[in-house]
Amino acid sequence: MVLDGEAGNAFLAMRPPGHHAERERSMGFCLFGTVAIAALHALEARGLSRVAIVDFDVHHGNGTQDILWDEPRIRFFSSHEMPLFPGSGAENERGAHGQITNIPLPAQSTGTLYRQKLDQIILPALDEFEPELILLSAGFDAHKGDPLANLNWEEGDFIYATAKLCEAAQKHCQGRLVSALEGGYNLSTLGGLVCSHVGTLQEHSA
Numbered sequence: 592m593v594l595d596g597e598a599g600n601a602f603l604a605m606r607p608p609g610h611h612a613e614r615e616r617s618m619g620f621c622l623f624g625t626v627a628i629a630a631l632h633a634l635e636a637r638g639l640s641r642v643a644i645v646d647f648d649v650h651h652g653n654g655t656q657d658i659l660w661d662e663p664r665i666r667f668f669s670s671h672e673m674p675l676f677p678g679s680g681a682e683n684e685r686g687a688h689g690q691i692t693n694i695p696l697p698a699q700s701t702g703t704l705y706r707q708k709l710d711q712i713i714l715p716a717l718d719e720f721e722p723e724l725i726l727l728s729a730g731f732d733a734h735k736g737d738p739l740a741n742l743n744w745e746e747g748d749f750i751y752a753t754a755k756l757c758e759a760a761q762k763h764c765q766g767r768l769v770s771a772l773e774g775g776y777n778l779s780t781l782g783g784l785v786c787s788h789v790g791t792l793q794e795h796s797a
């Protein structure tokens with residue numbers, strides 16, 4: 592619907608998540624690499640030539656990286672706490688064409704550090720790449736209250752990231768952005784975080 596202009600952007604409230612599922616195996620609660628499959632579908636079935644994926648789940652998107660390792664038409668960015676499950680995601684893992692950017696974040700760091708990485712690394716790279724569609728692996732487990740990780744992001748940090756990525760989509764691809772739920776394991780905060788994420792998407796929906 593987003594590619595057909597029937598929706599400005601979209602959010603997929605789905606479980607299980609997908610970004611840990613590799614080419615040959617499921618892992619980390621994930622059965623299929625949903626966002627990687629969506630990006631490949633956009634290329635192969637819908638004729639796009641450049642798709643960007645931004646993964647701000649607190650864990651490394653190892654499955655997305657594995658599936659897209661040799662795919663130069665898809666630019667993949669993953670920010671994640673390191674060290675943490677699944678153990679991969681070092682800066683020197685760059686894909687066969689240098690199209691993958693891993694941004695490790697230290698335990699206990701706040702959203703301020705992520706905002707800097709977004710502004711200084713991801714957004715300029717999106718400007719250079721000029722994607723025709725942006726996909727988000729939207730995990731909310733970097734929140735300070737999440738039991739499976741140790742970053743200290745606040746709700747405002749997720750809103751900041753969402754808004755900046757929507758602005759990048761407006762700049763490069765008529766606002767075309769699709770966000771898919773990944774992790775988020777504190778059920779008392781997940782709903783509110785997702786609601787503010789969707790609200791920010793709606794504010795930017797043409």
Ligand SMILES: [Zn+2]
Pocket residue numbers: 648649650730732773774775
């Ligand atoms: Zn996660």
